[in-house]
Amino acid sequence: MPFLNPQDAETIRRRFASDLEAPVRLLLFLPATGGLALPGEDWEIAEYTRRILTEVAALSDKVTLEEYGLLSHAAAASRYGIEQVPAIVFLAGHDYGVRYLGMPAGYEFVTLLEVIIAVSRGRAELAEPSRAALARLPGEVHLQVFVTPT
Amino acid sequence: MRAEIVEATEFPDLARRFNVYAVPKTVINGTHEFVGALPEPHFVAAVARAVGGEGDEGEVVGGDATPGAEGESTPLDPGRNHE
Numbered sequence: 272m273p274f275l276n277p278q279d280a281e282t283i284r285r286r287f288a289s290d291l292e293a294p295v296r297l298l299l300f301l302p303a304t305g306g307l308a309l310p311g312e313d314w315e316i317a318e319y320t321r322r323i324l325t326e327v328a329a330l331s332d333k334v335t336l337e338e339y340g341l342l343s344h345a346a347a348a349s350r351y352g353i354e355q356v357p358a359i360v361f362l363a364g365h366d367y368g369v370r371y372l373g374m375p376a377g378y379e380f381v382t383l384l385e386v387i388i389a390v391s392r393g394r395a396e397l398a399e400p401s402r403a404a405l406a407r408l409p410g411e412v413h414l415q416v417f418v419t420p421t
Numbered sequence: 422m423r424a425e426i427v428e429a430t431e432f433p434d435l436a437r438r439f440n441v442y443a444v445p446k447t448v449i450n451g452t453h454e455f456v457g458a459l460p461e462p463h464f465v466a467a468v469a470r471a472v473g474g475e476g477d478e479g480e481v482v483g484g485d486a487t488p489g490a491e492g493e494s495t496p497l498d499p500g501r502n503h504e
Contacts, residue, residue: 373428401465412422415448417429417441
C-alpha cells in the first residue's frame with residue numbers, strides 16, 4: 272500500500288511544481304545489505320524511509336533519490352558526515368549541511384517537504400536581522416533538533 | 422553550519438547523550454540547548470550565545486518576547502531514554 276494517498280500525492284505534486292527551483296538530490300544512507308544487521312540498525316525503519324522518499328521523488332522531475340550503503344559507500348558517508356542510518360542528505364548543487372536522521376513520517380513528513388523546497392530555492396524563510404546576526408557568527412554551528420513523528 | 426533533524430525515538434543513544442525528555446529539543450554545538458519552539462530572534466540569540474562562548478549573552482534582534490522563555494514542547498513517552 273502506498274504511503275501517500277492520491278489526494279495528498281496530487282497536493283504535493285502541485286506544491287513541488289510551483290515552489291521547486293533547482294533540482295534536489297536526496298541521498299539516502301541505508302544499513303548494510305546482505306543480511307548483515309549491525310547493532311542499533313533498524314531495517315524496518317530504513318525500508319519505510321526508502322518507500323516514503325521513493326514516492327516523494329516520483330512527484331517531481333526535480334527530485335531524485337539515490338541510495339547508498341553506510342558500509343558499501345563508506346567514502347560518501349564520510350564526506351557527508353553520516354555515521355548512523357537511515358540518514359538523508361539534501362543537495363541542490365550546494366550542500367547546505369541539512370540532514371535528516373530517521374524516518375520522516377507523521378508531522379515530520381511536512382518537515383521533509385519543507386526542507387526539500389528550501390534547499391531547492393537556496394534560501395530559508397528567515398528575517399533579514401536574523402540573516403545578518405547569523406552572518407556575523409565567528410564560528411561553526413552544529414544544530415541538532417530532536418523530534419518525534421507525533 | 423550543519424543542521425540535523427533527529428528522530429529521537431529511533432536514535433536513543435543520541436537522545437540519551439543529550440537528555441532528550443521532550444521534543445522539540447535543539448542542541449547547539451553539543452553544548453547549548455533549549456526545549457520547545459523559540460521565536461526566531463531568540464533562536465538566533467541562542468545560537469549566538471553558543472558560538473560566542475560562555476558569558477556572552479548574545480543579541481536578540483527584532484523580538485520582544487521574554488528572553489529565555491521556552492516554547493511549547495511535548496514530553497517523550499515516560500520510560501524512554503531514562504537510564
